[in-house]
Amino acid sequence: MRIALPHRGWLFDLDGTVYLGEALLPGAAETIAALRADGRRVAFLSNKPLFTRADYAEKLTRLGIPTGADEVVNSSIVLARHLQKLDPGAPVFVIGEAPLIGELREHGFEVRDDAEVRWVVIAFDRTFDYAKLNTALQAVRRHDARLIATNPDRTCPVEGGEIPDCAGMTAAVEAVSGKQVEVVVGKPSSIILQVALDTLAVEARDCVIVGDRIETDIVMGKRLGLATVLVLSGITRGDDPRIAELAPDLVVPGIRALLG
């Protein structure tokens, strides 16, 4: 079988690219297996901070793509690594769920439930409430705490619709504190892409990013000089005018088309 592009590194977005909800997209398992058999390096990318890397690896393995946790890069691990560079071991308050909190603790941060912190970490958080918003405000008022967020998404697609994502929590904290988030690590930030490249141990020019969202996957890939593949199996339609504008290296109906 022929592989569509010669690059050594392959980054795959997950939802809409590799699977849709609980079902693999056609040809996903075969394509990943063929890339690996040919000696290519593969990793998976997600903006969601709701699960651990191990959760994603387990899901992929269960669906038929055997994957280790170290082959997954999501916004929780990226945030933890980025903050480690900025302020290692800092006391932080987290607007986020357990997997993100666990990731931060594992990276040596002092996760507190009060305002005595140097950072407020803001994420997609289905347990967000007024008390957390107030703690974030007090952290900024009393300690001029800095704000960092996992991902910029307005909503998250779910079966039958969409639910509020990280942008809601970010907007609330910014509005009451009068302070802006200084870093958002998830797609389309180059921060998450750089962590993924480090994971693969390949250079950007020797790497492909495959995704279904022009405004994140393709924009981010172009900015860092990766080859880009837009799949039409997710959110983007084939008649989207941005396709001509952004000019991905390949536009294919789905992941299966990467094998000739």
Add this chain to the structure above:
Amino acid sequence: MRIALPHRGWLFDLDGTVYLGEALLPGAAETIAALRADGRRVAFLSNKPLFTRADYAEKLTRLGIPTGADEVVNSSIVLARHLQKLDPGAPVFVIGEAPLIGELREHGFEVRDDAEVRWVVIAFDRTFDYAKLNTALQAVRRHDARLIATNPDRTCPVEGGEIPDCAGMTAAVEAVSGKQVEVVVGKPSSIILQVALDTLAVEARDCVIVGDRIETDIVMGKRLGLATVLVLSGITRGDDPRIAELAPDLVVPGIRALLG
């Protein structure tokens, strides 16, 4: 005793003007009593939707200013009355606390706890959480629900600091829904002031507004042609450069100075 201005109607902001927390400001009871004894009409104005008009009347009475509920105008009653003009009896979802919900029910609205509504009412809500944010999003997605808010305040002063106010809830809903709030009824909107003028049954030019905030009380009074009195007993300092710019009719240390 001489009264500083000849106007028939007198509107008083509450916190920082008539009282501070649980204590009347010096001369407040005497000044209000003198105005009433002279046949002037008095009402009290607040942006807070956390209490009913009866609650405010009871507090003022307890502190020494006998007041009826119909002499108080706050953002809950104003929102209910304004929405009654726009869409009487409409199904609404409320991001807000019990007093606001009670006010809306009394005004004939169908207050629902799901997304099957034409309006999302957004207020200062200490019980705000992700579930409410999600219901607001679904109301916009499914029914193109319109957004209306009680007040624009970023934070609310409390003893020893400040806590998140309505702007936090508004920003979160706007960010996830992609839709803007179309009306904010509280100060500095002319909507709350018009309700207050109706309550007093006086014309704007025959009315004075007395308050401690330039950007709400004074700006709003000027816009509608009321006489304006800035008291320096609250948030505004005497050296604030906006005083010269806005030129209130009177600037006084406190409410007591309204009596000669």
